[in-house]
Amino acid sequence: MVWGFTTAWPTITAFALGVYSVIVAIVVITDDREPISTLAWILVLVAFPLVGLPFYYLFGRNWKKRMRTDPWLPKVAALAAPVMERVRSRHTIEPADATGAYADIVRLIMRTEGVTPLPAYDVELMFEGAAVFAALKRDLAAATSTIDIQSYIWERDRLTRELTSVLLERLAAGVEVRLLDDWVGSLFYRRDELDRLRAAGARVFSDATDLRKVNYRDHRKIVVVDGTIGYTGGFNVGQEYIDGGARYPVWRDTHVRFRGPAVADLQKLFAIRWNAKTGEDLFTERFFPQEYPADGRPTPVQIVSTGVDQPWDPAPRAHMIGFAAARERIWIQSPYLVPTPDIGSTLITAALSGLDVRFMMTGWPDKKIAYYAAESYFRELVSAGIKVYRYKRGFLHAKTMTIDGRIAVVGTMNMDIRSLALDQELMAWLYDPALAAQHEAQFLADVEECELITSDVLDGWTAARHLRNASARLASNLL
Numbered sequence: 001m002v003w004g005f006t007t008a009w010p011t012i013t014a015f016a017l018g019v020y021s022v023i024v025a026i027v028v029i030t031d032d033r034e035p036i037s038t039l040a041w042i043l044v045l046v047a048f049p050l051v052g053l054p055f056y057y058l059f060g061r062n063w064k065k066r067m068r069t070d071p072w073l074p075k076v077a078a079l080a081a082p083v084m085e086r087v088r089s090r091h092t093i094e095p096a097d098a099t100g101a102y103a104d105i106v107r108l109i110m111r112t113e114g115v116t117p118l119p120a121y122d123v124e125l126m127f128e129g130a131a132v133f134a135a136l137k138r139d140l141a142a143a144t145s146t147i148d149i150q151s152y153i154w155e156r157d158r159l160t161r162e163l164t165s166v167l168l169e170r171l172a173a174g175v176e177v178r179l180l181d182d183w184v185g186s187l188f189y190r191r192d193e194l195d196r197l198r199a200a201g202a203r204v205f206s207d208a209t210d211l212r213k214v215n216y217r218d219h220r221k222i223v224v225v226d227g228t229i230g231y232t233g234g235f236n237v238g239q240e241y242i243d244g245g246a247r248y249p250v251w252r253d254t255h256v257r258f259r260g261p262a263v264a265d266l267q268k269l270f271a272i273r274w275n276a277k278t279g280e281d282l283f284t285e286r287f288f289p290q291e292y293p294a295d296g297r298p299t300p301v302q303i304v305s306t307g308v309d310q311p312w313d314p315a316p317r318a319h320m321i322g323f324a325a326a327r328e329r330i331w332i333q334s335p336y337l338v339p340t341p342d343i344g345s346t347l348i349t350a351a352l353s354g355l356d357v358r359f360m361m362t363g364w365p366d367k368k369i370a371y372y373a374a375e376s377y378f379r380e381l382v383s384a385g386i387k388v389y390r391y392k393r394g395f396l397h398a399k400t401m402t403i404d405g406r407i408a409v410v411g412t413m414n415m416d417i418r419s420l421a422l423d424q425e426l427m428a429w430l431y432d433p434a435l436a437a438q439h440e441a442q443f444l445a446d447v448e449e450c451e452l453i454t455s456d457v458l459d460g461w462t463a464a465r466h467l468r469n470a471s472a473r474l475a476s477n478l479l
Contacts, residue, residue, distance in 0.1 A: 021046050031062040059215045063308050073309060076275050080268055083283045084114075091261035091292070092116040095300035095431035101325035102407070102431075108321045109304045109429065112314035115265055117431065119298030120258035125410065125435060127398075127442050129242035132235050132255045133159060139225045139257075140166045146287060147177045148270045150207075150222040152185040152412075155238030156193060163237065164193040168200050177202035180273060182218045183209045185236075205277050208424075216308045219423040220412050221255075222270050227287045230263035232256060232303075232428055233410050234397045241397075248364055250394030252446065254333070254439075256410045256428055258301065261292045265303035269426060272309075300431040306413065307424035315413050315427050316420045319401070320346045326403045329356035331443050333398040334415035337361050337374040338473070343420060344377065351384040359415075360443070362397070363390035363451060370416060372472035375465075378453050389450035396446070399427070400439060408436040 024045045028038055041060055045052040067073065095106060095117050109115050126132045140147060140163070147170060154160060167177050177197065183206040198204045207218040223231040233255030235241045244251045271282035306315035323330055323346045330350055337359065339347070351357040359381065365371035381388055399419075401409040411427030413419045430436070451457075 020049065028056075028060075032065050033062055058211070061212070063213050063216055064311065067309050068311060070309075072276065076272055079275065079281055079283045080272065083288045084264065084268060087118070087261055087264045087288060088116050091118050093119050093298060093300050101327070102403075104325055105318060105321050105407070105429065106302065106431075109302045109314060109318050112312040112317060113304055113310070115302050115304060115314075117300035117302050118262040118264065119260050119294065120262035120301045120430075121260040121294060121296050121298060123256065123258040123299045123301075123430065123432070123435060125408070125438055125442075126233075126255045126257065127252070129235055129251055129253065132231070132233075132253075132257075133163075133242060135257055136223060136231060137162065137166055139223075139229050140170060143170050143175050143225045145175060145226045146224075147175055147226075148180075148222070148224045148267070148274075148282075148287075149178070149237075150180045150218070150220055150270050150273065151237045152182045152217070152219045152221060153236035153238060154179070154181040154186050154189065154194065155236070155240070156190045157239040159239040159242060160193055160237060164197060167197055167202065171197070171200045171202055178270075178274060179204045180207050180218075180270070180277065182207055184214065184217055185219070203278070203280075205274075207273055207277055213308065215422055217418075217423045218273060218307075219419060220269065220273075220305075220426050222266050222426070224263060224267045224270060224287075227267055227289050228263055228292055229259050230257070230266040232266060232412065232426060234399050234412065244394050247366070248395040252391060252394055252396045252398060254398035254400050254410055254442075256430070258299070259293050260298070261294075262299075262301035262303065263292070264288055265301075266426075269303070269305055273424070276309075299435065302429040302431075303426060304429060305424070305426040306420070308422075313421070315411075315425055316340065316343060318427065318429065319343060319409075322401065322403050322407070322409070323347055323350045326350060326355055328404045329358070329402075331356075331358045331360075331402045331440060332415065333360045333396065333400045333443065333446070335362040335395070335397050335399075336367070336370045336414045336416040336419075337377055338370060338416035338418075339377070340417055340420045343415070344380075347386070348380065348384045351381075351386045354385075356387075357385065358387040358389065358443075360389040360391060360396065360446060360450060361415075362395050363392040364395045366395065369472045369475055372469045373475070375461075376469040376473040379458055382453060382455055382458065388453040389447060390453065391446060391450050393449035402436045402439050402443070405436050405440055406433045407431055408439045410439075 028041045194204045234253040304314045304318045306313045408430040413425035
């Protein structure tokens, strides 16, 4: 009997592996992903089942598909609809520049996210952390009703102590404070200050704590004060975002502050994530007031987002339609460059059509695999005529774009697959030539601190460096 079982063992093993392979193929194929990605996952799961199965469980499953049938989505949409319809019916404005091809941008954002252009007042582009957090502390200290903060990272240092002090004072004055950070983003920082805020009455939670969705982070940065003042952009909450910390000589980033009805779309995105985490309904007049401050010249703004709960990926699609709408130039800043195939192809097409396309990324690697992967794209970009810069003065963390010197785009979405296809992100489209000109001036100032990547530079790299970069690119879905 023992001999019979032993001789049958290879047959049993082969049969089990065959059944396993079929099940794996069915599960991955029905996850509705790109063919290349599907084949790659099947290969990994069949060849390395002990490693591949947990890896696929954490990083491989297509939660965008699963979210389509989540009953929470229609529920939160029903909560948001009456409030946002009231805001849009009263305040929607038509951007003066939204004609011809530019109208396609406005239309795409409206159709994919339902977001019409809303007026913003006192719009400020800020390029230094000191200015951002000085203004933020003033606005927080003047809050009379509500403070909502959403940040990928909340560190524990001098800046967070100062903000905590302001928030504690506002809590004592009766202001409602809600704070949402990302579980992974803030995992390695002590939470003493957040515990103090919670003990004083603030509602403090970490978002995206479901291990099954660990690959889908909440990377948005939002502050809304009294429902009427909004902030978004690249800055997380920490002292290094002011002075570069111990790692960098300087930190270069971009944020935007504005008042008025356009803040409602930032408030909406916060309220949706807050509802997903806590179940609390913030879609009330306390957070979406009947009247907004309206003085001076309005800037039409559309807030466009992307994330696991967004079937049409509005923010990346807005970038693509923006590339297609450009007639003169496209200038982009992002710390990372690991684009999805469609984003990369659309950008290259714009350059090949004769547009002035420039891309600037950090020259100081904080995530080395992402930094190496970016280098694997340089040859094709440079060959297509794109000017590629690496910022050498310090760490460049801005996520921005300008189109033809007429539209400025500022937000949280990097030019990498993690931001473009996985994380919760947002971008503010500002239809204002004056703001676009201000941003282009900053871009040109940043160019002075950059290394230009040319064909000669690339030719000087060793074969080993090219192999390292190509190998890093294989991990692009995790970057």
